[in-house]
Amino acid sequence: MLLLAVTNLLTLPPLSLYVHVPWCIQKCPYCDFNSHTAKGELPERDYVNALLQDFETSLDAIQGRKLHSIFIGGGTPSLLSPSAYERLFAGLRQHIEFSDDIEITLEANPGTFEQDKFTGFRQTGINRLSIGIQSFQDEKLKKLGRIHHGEEAQRAVGMAFTAGFTNINLDLMHGLPNQSQDDALFDLKTAIALKPTHLSWYQLTIEPNTVFYSRPPVLPEDDALWDIQEAGQALLAESGYQQYEISAYSQPGRQSRHNLNYWQFGDYIGIGAGAHGKLTLLEEGAILRNWKTRLPTDYLNPAKPFEAGNRILTEEERPLEFMMNALRLNDGVEAGQFSQRSGLPLSSIADAVKEAQHQNLLSTDSQKLQPTRKGSLFLNDILALF
Template sequence: MSRTIPIFPAAALPPASADQPLEFHTSPPLSLYVHIPWCVQKCPYCDFNSHEASGTIPERQYVDALIADLQAALPLIWGRPVLSVFFGGGTPSLLSPAAIDELLAAFRALAMLAPEAEITLEANPGAVEAEKFAGFRAAGVNRLSLGIQSFDDDHLQALGRIHGSAEAKRAAALAAEHFERFNLDLMYGLPGQTLAQALSDVDTALAYAPPHLSCYQLTPEPNTRFAAFPPPLPEADLCADMQEAIEARLATAGYLNYETSAFARLDRQCLHNLNYWHFGDYLGIGAGAHSKLTLHDRVLRQMRWKHPPTYLDNGAAGQWLQEDRQVEAADLPFEFLMNALRLADGFAPSLFERRTSRPLAAILPQLRAAADDGLLSIGPERIAPTARGRRFLNVLLERFLDTGT
């Protein structure tokens, strides 16, 4: 079990109250998320806001809408530098390089896009998208995230992917050719997959020397085809063996498992996602995009209209938001921990108060109880999940569902 090191002497613990008003003295780092909602085909495991493109996507109309959406949101982010941009989907690589170039030019003109900002674009390994990689790089994208999922034709077919192994390998090679920073997405626990096959996918990915890898277990999510018609998946014990073997293989190859499903070489972590996990702020534009924005006395959560035609129609009338609400002060500690405890390094104690406007004293009893159970390591500079806490993250987080703040 981890030894608990006192952070504050008992007499110095500040009072905690749900009635205490929120007061934020500094703004968190700010990222921009851009949602591109179309895919060639909806994958049976996907629960993201994605829609099959029937014919040509309305690129011109959508680019104009994204720029107008950002313009409408500017009063909420005046004076704040944008440290990262992430084009997610859907399949953002369905857009043309010219469209991405136009959007990035507009972002620089309208918002304070930092000169060194990380700019990520998600892409699929289909031949048409892969041929655009050089154009995306020239447009200003400096990081590519490639949805490989598997290098095995049978497993790709079982996942409903439109690409095959040869296209996946070609796309990975092109990503390595055009981008210094790129990520390869892999999934394990696939229908009929063996441990050896899961490791073979990892070894194939390593041949392209990706600076970053994401490895997720396939989990049928509600409202997906796999949830309605579950495929025959490997047993839980085998999936656990796959996870441990993948983590060991990547550690040997020099990758740091810095977040639950994310692995990176030194200084190649995804800065955009790190901002999420550090409970930073993000403005989301595009159909179904979510935002979390900190003002001086409150935290806002927003969601744009989800269905693309509804987003475009309402946006044309100046009504971009489907939901706009203030986060309750009592909910902020759990929301912070739900993100920060995904990180292997956890968080600095001072970050909790900066992001939640609540004293750390509000959760010290739960922190200490979790440390006594071997789920947390607590020190004056860092609060982080132990190996056991990372393995049973949901159990750890349940300790903080009712903090009494």
């Protein structure tokens, strides 16, 4: 593989691990993730074996590094057993050191909650849960194709606390079919009352290759969406949840370390069907992106490679890639981090930064790359300059 040199990659960013578990009980009509309906018993033993073999293919590129965070997403990762994760973590530790304060997140759906199972998850070392609630209203959940009910969602959060989890994220959506502002605020108020440490509050978007794309539901008008967003942000702020990213709100000090590493252009290995990764290769002076084969049957086939493809980011691509992530953060990033993570001098983006500042899209603080309030609303306008 030909590696193209970059100018100044002298430091390594934190290293995270993303693990993809591709199975769900049923596919939601809005979902464009790599998820597949589970049929019969899941091949979890074979899948964990494959995950560990997949991880071993990255060892040469990460020698001497520690894992800063692990995020297990899907699909529905909570369909696997605690023993599967116990074996996965034991296998990983044979090859890489976990940092003392590692954050390990498991995505879970309320429809798969069992108290003993989630107590077992906590005992494996998983210390953060991300619960995919989306709404607490049965009518909305039915339209979203979710398998749980509102009361189940509330019980699931209680079970998570009982299991010993003290760091819990709840995923909620707004802009749902026929959703009013009162509906959206009801969901937020219900979530806040459960006292999670983190809330991810996303606007529903219609993505290609989904049921909603082929049969679009009736969604709120743009003015109504704006009102929902404004009212929801005010409620979250009043309740002690600080917005630190476009859709992420946390209690003080409870930001997602894993997602912060993404947004700060950190490194991450991706293992599992359809997983993506990004690695800084100091010796070669390069930034590598790669992705794994999508179909679980192919991923589990020993005759086929785990990796579906890879590429080196060119010098022309790196500024946009960096800014696409960094500008999701309300506080942006330190200006010097651009050079550290991209290997390019700040002078390479000076003209674009100056123009964005002229348009009041970027802060004029020379020590930061930070969107203004206007810039956060018109992020694509900033990115078009890079």
